[in-house]
Amino acid sequence: MNPIDTLNLDFRALSTFLAVLDEGSVSRAAVRLGVTQSAVSHTLERLRQALGDPLFVKSGRGIVPTRYALQAGPHVRQILDDLQSLSAGPPFSPATAEFTFTIAANDYQRDLLLPGLVKTLRREAPGISLQVIPSGIPSAEMLRKDACDLIVSPHAPEATDIMQRGLMADRNVVFYDPDYRKPPENLADFLKSDHISLVFGTGERPSFEISLNARGLTRRNVVTVSNFSGLPEFLRGTDMLATAPQLMSKHLLRDFAWVPLPFELKPFTLLMLWHRRNQNDPAHKWLRNQVNAVAAAMNKLNP
Structure with a gap:
């Protein structure tokens, strides 16, 4: 009998393999999948027997994938993507679709991009x-x-299970109220x-x-x-400075003047992030394309 005939190649077994490969840990894979560690271990043992490879071996206090597991990873991901495509149902129609789409974004990204997305949704x-x-500060678990x-x-x-796409570049600049002070020389x-400084709710300070x-x-x-929305009213009518992304001059900080930072700091890129399982979902792809279209239109206005 062909060894592969003994393996039940169901979605759960393949997903378990990928979870362990991504997490590098049986316990973390179990948390991600919402099952017990013993269930993950049992599935891995079935896979080992059927495929004739240990797949994961101990290394120090953790585990590492074998060469076979690393080579199999991309193929297993493609299989899962194909299975999801088969179960996607009829073609997606924006005009008749009814559901809620949840986007995680802080106030800067929210105010910059999402009003344009809402206009598209209301129209189409x-x-x-x-x-x-x-x-x-986003985590992979939010999407998982x-x-x-x-x-x-x-x-x-x-x-490795989180996909990304760059939307637009921005840089930090110095904002000030020109009625109350000159720019820093x-x-x-x-x-x-x-x-005026920022400390986000997570305790994280800005990169600059x-x-x-x-x-x-x-x-x-x-x-x-704790967020950019607090800057305008504290900045207005004072000689204080606030460092924030330049594109905020188009909305939240439109009433203020700005100058470049007086020291070198690399620009940054706004990213769109999603889980691999939604890569080929028609509705998800359509919505990602709409977010990208909003960003592309803004890029043309802000070369």
């Missing part, structure tokens, strides 16, 4: 509702556990000024502040807020 897919939740369908963020979790002027600290530089933060 009136039965699709949009729910927006905060992303914080269906807390959201899509994430828009400059931060991408390192995980140099780095020394920037550092001695009073600042981390860069400053790495250079041994400090600034005087007199007000700290």
Whole structure:
């Protein structure tokens, strides 16, 4: 008998293999799949016997995939994608679809891109509702556990089952109220000024502040807020400075002037993130294309 005949190649067995491959841990794979560790171990043992390869071996306190497992990974992913395509049902029709699509985005990304998406939905897919939740510093688990369908963020979790696409580039600049002060002339002027700073709900500080600290530089933060929406009213009518993405000059910080940062800092890219299981889903693909179209239109306006 062919060894492969002894294996029940069902969706669960293949998903278990990929979960262990992605997580590098039986226990974490069990949490991701919502099953017990013994169930994962039992499925792996069936796979080992059928395929004639250990698949995963101990290394220190963890496990590592064998060469066979690494080579099989892409093929198994394709099989799962094909199985999902077979069960996708009839072709997707935006005009008649009715469901809620959840996007995780912080206030900067939300206000920049999602109003344009809503206009598209109201025009072309009136039965699709949009729910927006905060992303914080996004994790792969948000997508794995269906807390959201899509994430828009400059931060991408390192995980092989999370897909990504770049939407648009931006950079941090210095905003100020031109009725109350002149722009900072140099780095020394920037550092001695009073600042409005951000500490996100997760406790994470913006990348530019981390860069400053790495250079041994400090600034005087007199007000700290938890999101970008708190900047305008504190900035208005004062001589303080606020560092934020340049594209916020198109909406939230449109009433203020800005100048480049007085030190080198790399631009960043806003990313669209989704789980691999939704890669070929017709509705998900259509919505991703609409988000990308909004970003592309903005890129043309902001070359």
